[in-house]
Amino acid sequence: MAERDDLSRGLWAVVRAMWSEIGPAGKAVLVALAMSAVVALVLGVAIPKQVxxxxxxxxxxKLSRIVGAMADAGVIPTGPAQADELNALDEAVRLNLLGSDTVRVKVWLVDGTILYSDEPALVGAKYSLSEERIDAFNGINSVDIPNLSLRExxxxxxxxxLRELYVPVADDSGSIEAVFEVYHLAEPIETTVxxxxxxxxxxxxxGIGSLxxxxxxxILVYGRSIANRRRLAEKLFGELVRSQAEERTRIIGSLHDDIGQTLYRIHYGIEDLRSRVDADNPVAGELAHIGELVNEVDGSLRAELRSLQYGTGEELALGSALDELAEVTEMETNLSVSVHVETDCELSPPTRIALYRAAREAMTNVRKHSLATTVEVRVQRQGDQVRLQVLDDGVGIIDDEGLGLTTTRERLEAIGGGLKVKPDRRGGTQFSAWVPASECEVET
Known part of the structure; x- marks a missing residue:
């Protein structure tokens, strides 16, 4: 049972991955194909019935024309008939109706009497009129399958x-005088249909097979094209991340070795000068002020170096990188930040970094614009996506989308993801970013 469940989950994961790969156009084509199949099935049932x-x-x-011609010829009696009238009617019926697919003919009067039948034993017998015969006496042509359990x-x-067909016979005033009940073999029409x-x-x-x-x-061609473009985008983004990491390392080294060491020398130079000046000398106060400025610059430089060193989360798992982002945010602001990662899905480094940078952009916007006090960061797998949500309790979204959000959206869309920012129903702002989960392993 467990193996069957694992196989089912694996197959479902493959289907979801394929559905994700074919893109919107492929999905639209599949929906159109399904609708065409439904229409074709309806036509396959409806056309034979219509035929x-x-x-x-x-x-x-055809029967109405024949019966009408017989009525015009005066061979259909309007009441109890004499022997010669029945013989004339029998001759007309055998000439025009019986034979081929027609195996039985009965002529009914309105009181339920069988005026004529090619089966002599039925002539003159009287039976209750069925609903179909009553409808025929009301001028309605109809067809039915005979109820062979009836005595008639x-x-x-x-x-x-068999099929029984009912054809009413009207006089010059339009009154129905009699009804022809004609029995046809059902096989010819059934065979044709x-x-x-x-x-x-x-x-x-x-048609459906060809379509x-x-x-x-x-879909295969389009899906492969989409997958290739996505892989290329991920590759280029990965190379960009590596290049940025290398450049970041170089900048960190340069700032630390050049500016950092220079500030260190300036700091101790100022301290040396202060030691040579009397404490009540105005110059000592100026030197102390300059020393404080140097310390502020040194602190700012160290903060920027830490940001450059840990800012991308490239070397960390997504959950760890988000935890560190939350910790730094709480250290630098009065925000309370909670992180909930509810999936073990392993993303490729470019995809993971893109999602992390989206979280960092969301956090930057919260700090700049929201006036919030709490922030919730949540990562979940939803179908064929891994989705990041950043929720705050601030004043809501800004009207214009800045360069940071635009760049983040373009970066996510390049690898098959997306971004959406909207007001949260509980107040504040809901920032949502997602990437495809097709590369994830099946969760257990």
Whole structure:
């Protein structure tokens, strides 16, 4: 069971990674393909039913013309018929209706009497009118599957599957005098509809299959292109980070060795001069003031050196880098900062650094603009993304997006991520940044 669960999680991770890689255009194409498949399935069911309906309607129209011609010829009695009238009607029915797909004909009167049938035993029998026959006497053509359990249908029980069609006969005033009930074999229409259904499904299958292959090819090409561009962006960003790290190391060394040592010499030079001047001499006060300025410059320089040395979190895990950022922020401000990292997802160094720099930019904006007292930093994995949220309880977002946010957004988008800043529903500002989690290992 555990192995099956691990396999399911692994397959789901692969699917999520592929879904992330194909990009918005690929997702739109897949949705369109799914909608096309649904429409095709609906058409595959609807078209055969419509064909069947049209074939039956055509048969009813044909029967209506034949029955109308027989009525015009005066061969359909309007009441109890004499033998010669029945013979004339029988001759017309056998000539125009019976044969091929038609196996039985009954002519009903409004009182339920069978005026005529090609089965002599039914002629003159009287039965209750079914709903379909009542509808026919109301002028409605209809079709149904015969209920062979009824007594009036006992002579049709030996036939193959049938359909019964009802055709009303009207006089010159429009009153329905009789109803023809014509029994057709169901097989010819069913066979035709079945053949059409096979052709429709074959055409739909070929069309959807071709579209699926074409779509899969497009998605594969597009997905690979997106993945290649993302890998290139990560590579370039990684090289940029390394170059910045090298330049940062050089600057730290230069500041420490050149300016730092010079300040050190100035400081001790001032202290030496102060030791040679009487304490009540005005020059001593000036030297003390200059010494304080030198100490302030030295403190600022050391703070900048620490910022340069630990500012990127490049050598640290994301959680450790964020903890250090929170600690430095609390040391330098009155903010209370909490950090919650709720995922063990391992990101590549360029992606991890980009997310950390987004957190640092968010923290800088909080310090500059928010007037907040507390800040919450949270990292979570949500679907195919690793998402960073920085929430503060300050005065809300500023109207214009500065250069720092613009640069941060562009950096994240280059590796498939993004950034959004909006007011938090509890007050303050919600800063959200995300990167793709496709490179993460499956969490357990």
């Amino acid at each position: 069947e309906r049209h074939l039956i309607d055509a048969e009813i129209r 249908n006992e002579f049709e029980r030996g036939f193959p599957p 079945g053949n059409i259904q096979q052709l429709v499904w074959a055409s739909i299958s070929v 699926a292959i074409f779509t899969a090819s497009l």
